[in-house]
Amino acid sequence: MNDFKKNLKNYSLIELESLVKELGLPRYRAEQIYKAIYVNRIENFDQITNFPKELRIQFGNSFILNDVVIHRKSVSKDGSVKFLFKLKDGKLIEAVYMPWLTEEDELERITLCISSQSGCAIGCKFCATGTMGLMRNIDTAEILDQILLVEKEMGQKLNNIVLMGMGEPLMNFENVTRALNILTDEKTELFSRKKITISTSGIAPKIIELAKEPRPVKLAISLHATTDISRQMIIPIAKTHTITKLMDAVEYYYKTTKIPVTYEYIPLLGINDTPEDAKRLARIAKRVPSRINLIPFNDISFTGVGGLSSELKATPKDKVREFAELVRANGAAVIIRDTFGDDIEAACGQLALSEK
Ligand code: SF4
Known part of the structure; x- marks a missing residue:
């Protein structure tokens, strides 16, 4: 019916x-x-x-008014909560609720990381979702319902939204931008555009299109490498969207929106973590006002996928600290991020895969 x-x-x-x-x-x-x-x-x-x-x-x-249901919920000892949603055709998507605490252990803000597609076609070698392939684009309602259902379930207003869950948001451009326009419309009283971040693997022409949106949001680039050769090894679309094209698009985004950019970088042992990488990373990041987030790698060998994905290893923590120091010494802003929900399969795609 x-x-x-x-x-x-x-x-x-x-x-x-x-x-x-x-x-x-x-x-x-x-x-x-x-x-x-x-x-x-x-x-x-x-x-x-x-x-x-x-x-x-x-x-x-x-x-x-609603055809998304919470299918499963896993609560971590660090307070984060992973939601697995079932869509009307049985497809699954994930969102992660992350409470950030002050040093005094008081709740400072709550971020929700949401999905923009069920599965993903990009196939990044370090990502569990990338091993699934794309099931389908999710519609605007399915994007919005992740937020509305979590706020209802948790009885709390969320502070920040990041589109960094399953999927490449810029490959579902129409639904994502319609959802962003609803979320940031002052008539809905939902979010300021400064509280929303869209994270992309780097689809250069779509970044330019996104910059022209009436209420642009924050942009995060999954960079993860500083040369085209190493980037292409771990992010297949980097063959088309080279670092030069990507950086031109990022510069356009900054010049058009005046919003500083975030770079995400997962240090991978022997792939992207040399001192030369640190210097190149600083050079790339300084092209526009920006910050680099160094993100710990979540092993995805549980997916059973072979090839490079099964061989990737996280750079040891002390080496990551040295890498960050070198990036900083070369004039770029960088922070080392903690992970949420290590005990609840919180990395992108893990919960949906475990369901299968
Ligand atoms: S990291 Fe993002 S873009 Fe890459 S495969 Fe995973 S979900 Fe897709």
């Missing part, structure tokens, strides 16, 4: 205005629905109190 009903979270406000017009309703009904969904967080049409009863029944007969 629900297969025939359209999910209203797939509509922007402008699209809702066209919809109500087609239904012969006045335009203000669109904003009433929009605010009912995102401000009042209604779960069924009976809760739209400023709609007459017949209109609530009419909408209930033709539309739905």
Whole structure:
């Protein structure tokens, strides 16, 4: 039955205005629905109190508001929570809730890392999701529901959203940008654009397109190497999107949006962790105001995938510290990040794979 009903979270406000017009309703009904969904967080049409009863029944007969469910939830001893969501066709996506604490152990902020696709076609050698291939793009409602369902389940308002879970967000551009526009629209009272980060493996032309969005968000680049040869070994699309093309796109993004960029870099033993890499990394990062996050590698040998993926090893912690010092000495801002949820398969793709 629900297969025939359209999910209203797939509509922007402008699209809702066209919809109500087609239904012969006045335009203000669109904003009433929009605010009912995102401000009042209604779960069924009976809760739209400023709609007459017949209109609530009419909408209930033709539309739905949610078709994503929390399938599994794993709570880590560090306070992070991994959510596995089931979509209407049985596909799985993941999100990770991460509470950041102050030195006094007080809650400082909560970040949710969400998925933009089910699976991923990019196939980065260090990533469990990359071993699955792409199942499908998720729609706007499925992007938004990860956030709305986690806020409801945890009874807390989230502070930051990062699109760094399953999938390459810029390969699902239309749904991702529609979701970003809804999230940052002041009418929905959800998030400031400064609180949202989109992380990409580096699809250069799409970065340029993203810079032209009306409310641009923060950009993170999964760089992970400082030469085309080593980058191509671990990120297959780097053959097309070379470091030069990527950096030109990043510079365009910064010049257009004035938002500093983040670089993500997983130090991998013998692949990208030499002193020359540290110097090149600093040189790349200094091209626009930026910060580098050094992220610990999560072993993905549990996926059973062979080739380079099974051979990758994390650079030892003391070597990572030396690498960071050298990057810093060469004039770039760098921090070494902790991981969340080591005990709950929190790395991207791990929970969905364990379900299989
Ligand atoms: S790191 Fe991101 S882009 Fe690369 S395979 Fe994993 S999900 Fe895809």
